[in-house]
Amino acid sequence: MxxxxxxxxxxxxxxxxxxxxxxxxxxxxxxxxxxxPLPREYSQDTLPQAVMVPTGHVVALETRASGVLNYECRPTPSGPYGWVLMSPKANLLDRTGKDVVAYSGPPARWTHIDGSSVVGNQVSVASNGEYNLPLQLSRAEPSTGTGALQNISFIQRIKTKGGVEKTMPCSDLTAGKKVTLPYQADYIFWRPM
Missing domain, CATH: 1.20.5 (Single alpha-helices involved in coiled-coils or other helix-helix interfaces)
Known part of the structure; x- marks a missing residue:
């Protein structure tokens, strides 16, 4: 069977x-x-009022910067000597991690890989700790070139880390001394609705 x-x-x-x-x-x-999924769009709910963008504007580009700030010990208008920013240099990455904007100055200039660029003029700042750059709101001058930075109205600098010299004295004895400091920040670019 x-x-x-x-x-x-x-x-x-x-x-x-x-x-x-x-x-x-x-x-x-x-x-x-x-x-x-992409992270939630940027919100300024937790920022100090001084660096908030006025209503009537929308986020055009969110970036994260990593770079250096070059300072020189010099006489300043507000006091005898201080660390004066001579030139910033940073690469800004978009939300996907792509290197899209170069930051340089003075004056503060952001240049996108598509050729568009914008210059910013500081409107206000808010403290972000003793060793961190202050948070900053800048008004954009009319941009050059067409592209991602065309028609930008405001640039915010937030989430700053580093970039402030507090350990080396700056006086007439150290006048002309230069120092380069690393820093990080997020730059948020806004345009009118």
Whole structure:
């Protein structure tokens, strides 16, 4: 007499393997094809009033900067000597991590990889700790070139880390001394609605 359990058992194992392979393949394909959602659009709810952009403007570009600030010990209008910013230099990355804007100065200038650029004039600042650059709001001058920085109205500098010299004295004895400090910040570019 023939044993019928062996063909049924083999068919069951085959069906189970096929089901597991199909399910596993579907899960892997779904995981590989889905992209993570972009972070929530920037909000200025937690910023000091002094650096908030007025209503009637929308975010055009959110960036994160990493760079250096070059200072020189010089006489200043507000006192005898102080660390005077001579030139900033930073690369700004967009929300996807792509290097899209170069920051330089003076005057403060942001140049996008598409050729558009904008110059900013400081409107106000708010403290962000003793060793961090202050938060800043700048009004944009009319931009040059067409592209991502066209029609920008305001530039915010927020989430600053570093960039302030407090450890080296600056006096007539150290006049002319130069120092380069690393810093990080987020720059948010706004345009009218």
């Amino acid at each position: 023939k044993n019928t359990r062996t063909p049924l058992r083999a068919a069951g194992k085959s069906l189970l393997c096929t089901t597991l392979m199909a399910t596993g393949t579907a899960l892997i394909m779904a995981a590989c094809s889905s992209t993570p």
